Amino acid sequence: MFARLPGLQEIHYEPWREWFDLLQRLTDKSLRLLFESLSSDRLRRLVLFENFDQTYPASMTWGCVPVRIPSSDVSRVVANASLTLEHLSASFIVDASLFFDARELSWKWPNLTWLALTSQLLVPQQRPTELDDMLRAAAAAAMEMPNLETMEIWNGKKGLAMLFRYQRAERGPAVITLRGTWELTLRPLVIQAWDSVALRHRGQGLVIVKELLDANACVKSHGDAIRHLKLSRPVIRPVSLRQIQMEHMIRERVQS
Structure with missing residues (x-):
């Protein structure tokens, strides 16, 4: 389908995870083919969000892992598709570790400003x-x-939220923000690696800012995590985010 839309510049795709492991493997094969079709050089912005509900797997009577394991093949094709993009957000449908593991030494992202x-x-x-x-x-x-302005790596689910954000600075030092429900400490080799990135981006060093979420911040779902982490750009459509939060609110009222 995408191959027949050569002028397409922006895609938002928000599927649900499958609730049967075998079906998930089949769906991942379809996703791989889908993302391989993103061959248009005109595509600029791709936002992927795979929704889920942590309470569902326990009610399934067949094989359903509690936590979805992203496919390395899907992560690889999304990484490859990102080479010509300006914006890419991929939540839960890929994992950052698999995305970066797929990188080939010759790869460059000349247009990417937000990841x-x-x-x-x-x-x-x-x-x-x-x-x-x-x-x-x-x-x-x-x-x-070379044109990267912001990279955000995050995670969120019930009781947990964490954000690693690198922000380029036109003047002064680049900023790494660590915001979450616990204190994340970066070790020296990681800091050294990102200091090199800041220098490559003509920054003047690196500043690390830690923000521990208030103890009263209630993270009941990945939707709440998104709200508390204050990501720099939307990783999901606002109406979808409201639906996630509303679903958990209704469930709480029913259970109380």
């Missing part, structure tokens, strides 16, 4: 070495994004 990805590694005290590797891989990719 937002989710990562399941952004959880408290789980896999610090893998998180470091992912953030360093993100920095290596950012070195090949």
Whole structure:
């Protein structure tokens, strides 16, 4: 379909995850073919958001993993499609670690100014070495994004929200913001990698800003996480975000 729309410049696609693991694998094959068809050089903005509900898997009587495992093939084709884009946001349908692992040494993103990805590694005290590797891989990719203004890597679900944001500065130091429900500490090699990115982008060093979400911030869903993290651009259409929040609000009222 996309191949028949050569003048298309912007796509917003918001599917739900599948609730049967075998069906999810089949859907991922279809998604791979879909994103491979994004061959138009005119496409500038791509916003992907795979919705889910954490309460659903427990009610399924057949095979359904509690947490969706993104496909490396889908992540790879989205990464490849991003090479000509100006804006890319891919939430839950790919994982940042798989996206950056797919990078080939020859890849460059000459037009990309904003990149937002989710990562399941952004959880408290789980896999610090893998998180470091992912953030360093993100920095290596950012070195090949000469016009990058903002990169955001985030995660959100019930009880959890975290954002890593790199912002380029025209004057003064670039800024890394760490905002979330726990304190995330960047280790020296990660800081060094992003300091190199700031220098490549003609910045004057790097400043790290930590913002711990207020204890009263209630994160009941990934929708609440998006609201509290204050991402720089919409990663989901406003009406879809309201629907997610309304669904959880109604469920709470029914259960209370």
